Amino acid sequence: MPSYNLYMGCSVPANYPNYEAAMVRVAEALGMELNYMEGVACCGSPNLRAFDYFGWLVVNAGTIAIAEKNGYDIVTPCNGCFGSLKDVLTHLKHHKEDLEKVNVELKKHGLEMKGTVKVRHIVEAMYTDIGIEEIRKKIIKPLDGVGIAIHYGCHLLRPIEVTEFNPEVLQKMVEVTGAEVIDYPLWKQCCGATVLPVNEELAIRLARDKLKSMKEAGATFVTVVCPACGNQLDLQQIGLKDSYGEVYDLPVLLYPQILGLAMGMNEEAVGLEMNRVPADPILEHLTE
Amino acid sequence: MTETEERTGPPETLIEPIDMSKLDPKFRKEIHSMPNAEELSACFACTTCTAACPIANQWNYKPHQLIRMILLGMREEVLSSKEIWECLTCFQCQERCPQKVKVTDIFFDCKNLAAEEGIIPPNVLALGKSLIEKGQLYEVLNDWEREDLDLEAEVPGLNTDTIKEILRGTRTGRLVGGEK
Numbered sequence: 001m002p003s004y005n006l007y008m009g010c011s012v013p014a015n016y017p018n019y020e021a022a023m024v025r026v027a028e029a030l031g032m033e034l035n036y037m038e039g040v041a042c043c044g045s046p047n048l049r050a051f052d053y054f055g056w057l058v059v060n061a062g063t064i065a066i067a068e069k070n071g072y073d074i075v076t077p078c079n080g081c082f083g084s085l086k087d088v089l090t091h092l093k094h095h096k097e098d099l100e101k102v103n104v105e106l107k108k109h110g111l112e113m114k115g116t117v118k119v120r121h122i123v124e125a126m127y128t129d130i131g132i133e134e135i136r137k138k139i140i141k142p143l144d145g146v147g148i149a150i151h152y153g154c155h156l157l158r159p160i161e162v163t164e165f166n167p168e169v170l171q172k173m174v175e176v177t178g179a180e181v182i183d184y185p186l187w188k189q190c191c192g193a194t195v196l197p198v199n200e201e202l203a204i205r206l207a208r209d210k211l212k213s214m215k216e217a218g219a220t221f222v223t224v225v226c227p228a229c230g231n232q233l234d235l236q237q238i239g240l241k242d243s244y245g246e247v248y249d250l251p252v253l254l255y256p257q258i259l260g261l262a263m264g265m266n267e268e269a270v271g272l273e274m275n276r277v278p279a280d281p282i283l284e285h286l287t288e
Numbered sequence: 289m290t291e292t293e294e295r296t297g298p299p300e301t302l303i304e305p306i307d308m309s310k311l312d313p314k315f316r317k318e319i320h321s322m323p324n325a326e327e328l329s330a331c332f333a334c335t336t337c338t339a340a341c342p343i344a345n346q347w348n349y350k351p352h353q354l355i356r357m358i359l360l361g362m363r364e365e366v367l368s369s370k371e372i373w374e375c376l377t378c379f380q381c382q383e384r385c386p387q388k389v390k391v392t393d394i395f396f397d398c399k400n401l402a403a404e405e406g407i408i409p410p411n412v413l414a415l416g417k418s419l420i421e422k423g424q425l426y427e428v429l430n431d432w433e434r435e436d437l438d439l440e441a442e443v444p445g446l447n448t449d450t451i452k453e454i455l456r457g458t459r460t461g462r463l464v465g466g467e468k
Binding site: 041052155190 | 380390397409413414437447459
């Protein structure tokens with residue numbers, strides 16, 4: 001059974017425990033051992049990187065150093081955490097002088113980062129380590145004919161030399177559930193979450209642009225693999241009724257919720273009632 | 289683009305002249321020495337970054353102009369611009385740059401320099417304060433939601449002491465402390 005260091009970050013446990021519950025259950029059913037990391041907290045997000053680059057390096061190098069104690073790869077369900085940890089790991093592997101400075105700080109906390117573990121998104125770990133064929137064997141309630149638009153999230157895709165994430169991975173993970181992946185023009189575009197603190201109106205416009213593009217392409221569902229993107233596309237839909245006079249009714253499911261349902265888990269097990277836009281159509285489909 | 293109003297002034301191609309006496313020739317070297325800015329001067333202003341940017345249409349300074357402003361030494365204008373803080377960090381500009389200029393990373397460098405000089409939007413500073421005081425950007429407030437899903441009420445393994453101590457000793461601590 002493959003074992004991992006599970007890094008939750010702050011947003012999923014606080015705002016999206018449904019994502020956490022669905023992920024934990026699906027991983028268990030797939031035979032993955034997820035061990036919650038001890039002694040870690042927030043990654044700081046791109047915001048910390050913006051105003052305190054060195055602090056951001058030290059905090060994330062500290063998380064990597066803790067994972068190196070047992071040597072298992074880090075997996076995370078959050079694109080923000082994934083981007084921060086992987087960027088810091090990549091930077092420090094290529095800049096030994098910065099690694100030395102960071103380790104001077106980490107030593108004060110009894111830690112040292114060497115760069116011996118990998119940082120991975122949970123979806124990529126499922127795809128690579130379990131494999132599509134094994135996952136296919138567990139699908140008992142296929143989502144045949146359901147059109148799903150994938151929102152990957154910027155920090156999963158870019159910069160590619162840092163994230164090393166192939167979009168096909170998530171595409172195949174959706175297709176294995178029996179669902180149809182809906183192509184839409186703005187698939188690479190940002191959800192707007194990062195600009196929320198400085199320009200909310202702009203953030204809402206970006207979420208709206210994405211939803212519009214997905215809906216027009218014929219999607220009935222959206223899937224995301226990041227709590228910040230999920231928040232933007234799900235929660236902001238409620239406000240779009242007032243600000244734009246537009247109603248999208250596009251349920252936004254965290255990817256493990258979709259896989260869990262297709263694997264026969266019930267709506268409580270994947271925490272579907274916490275999703276803001278009601279996901280009723282997918283349940284109707286499953287009970288047909 | 290959604291600009292439909294009739295133009296009243298001169299065409300947009302005529303911009304305010306740049307005051308040469310205010311240019312800081314050291315600025316480009318300053319940025320160049322920061323993380324991932326090695327290719328800064330390879331920019332030939334092709335505007336591909338601006339074409340890739342989903343929000344450039346509402347910026348006064350477009351991404352390619354900001355890069356040019358850095359090269360020219362327009363330190364004050366760049367570091368006090370709202371644009372660097374509105375950058376989505378979506379990395380589309382950086383992905384498409386034919387000259388491998390790491391545009392998004394360079395904007396991160398600009399924000400770090402601005403923050404060092406105390407220029408930081410209040411809502412972003414508030415996030416720094418949250419990291420120093422709580423060690424997190426989000427805290428579990430509704431632990432019953434977690435229990436309903438058979439998750440532990442408190443996040444297993446969570447320890448906020450290390451991050452708080454680290455950030456008290458770096459720029460975050462200075463910025464948040466300086467606010468009092």
